[in-house]
Amino acid sequence: MIEFKNVSKTYPNGTKGLKNINLKIEKGEFIVIVGLSGAGKSTFLRSINRLHEITEGEILIDGKSITATRGGELLKMRRDIGMIFQNFNLVKRSSVLRNVLSGRVAYHGTLRMLLGMFPKEDKELAFQALNRVNMLEKAYSRADELSGGQQQRVSIARVLAQKAKLILADEPVASLDPLTTEQVMNDLKHINEQDGITTIVNLHYVDLARKYATRIIGLRDGEVVFDGPVEEATDECFSEIYGRQLEKMN
Numbered sequence: 001m002i003e004f005k006n007v008s009k010t011y012p013n014g015t016k017g018l019k020n021i022n023l024k025i026e027k028g029e030f031i032v033i034v035g036l037s038g039a040g041k042s043t044f045l046r047s048i049n050r051l052h053e054i055t056e057g058e059i060l061i062d063g064k065s066i067t068a069t070r071g072g073e074l075l076k077m078r079r080d081i082g083m084i085f086q087n088f089n090l091v092k093r094s095s096v097l098r099n100v101l102s103g104r105v106a107y108h109g110t111l112r113m114l115l116g117m118f119p120k121e122d123k124e125l126a127f128q129a130l131n132r133v134n135m136l137e138k139a140y141s142r143a144d145e146l147s148g149g150q151q152q153r154v155s156i157a158r159v160l161a162q163k164a165k166l167i168l169a170d171e172p173v174a175s176l177d178p179l180t181t182e183q184v185m186n187d188l189k190h191i192n193e194q195d196g197i198t199t200i201v202n203l204h205y206v207d208l209a210r211k212y213a214t215r216i217i218g219l220r221d222g223e224v225v226f227d228g229p230v231e232e233a234t235d236e237c238f239s240e241i242y243g244r245q246l247e248k249m250n
């Protein structure tokens, strides 16, 4: 379980990214965070694995404060958190397999990775992960030879190989076409359902949020303005989240 307790984030220039967030996320939920550009979605997501540091409150993961943890303990906590980025964050000149194996780095250290010394079990894990996202046949291709959607699936395989217990996906489909978007979202959904991995996704699109989320959290100006099961996220709720912008977007 993840718990936000009185969490606020003020950037050094005074901008408030998050304002007093209090909520709990249970294991296995598929949460979509929606909101206008600048609402605080990335700040929210990146606070969980401390890519951004919060300035007030605390975030607990399974009862342990990740925001108060330091050093080796923090690395261990982060090992359980997989991150998926809009721009995939692959090492473009490395093979697909190497990229997926990099999900194992937190278990073995960087030197071993640089030398390519991964145990046999890790390679098996990497191949299994690639198989699950239908990318097995590309294992020996260079990452930059793949389409955007394929690269995103490799990054999903990387978090699978990492054996993450929590997946954070920050606008994972923002640079993909509609068909590829569905494939990537389906991969994330299947993994969530089959492995029970808690998944939190930032999305811009209301229709995708409705299709994939079990729970929607709407942010506006750093505040939670909606939090509930997808069935309760009516058009009125989205109007509240997006203000008058929704009409323009439609």
Ligand SMILES: Nc1ncnc2c1ncn2[C@@H]1O[C@H](COP(=O)(O)OP(=O)(O)OP(=O)(O)O)[C@@H](O)[C@H]1O
Pocket: 011, 012, 013, 015, 016, 017, 035, 036, 037, 038, 039, 040, 041, 042, 043, 044
């Ligand atoms: N490094 C920073 N320094 C100052 N302000 C920042 C910084 N990063 C984000 N912000 C501000 O914090 C607020 C929340 O930004 P955030 O990136 O979390 O929003 P978002 O909902 O993810 O937006 P988008 O959909 O455009 O990615 C915005 O007002 C933004 O301008």
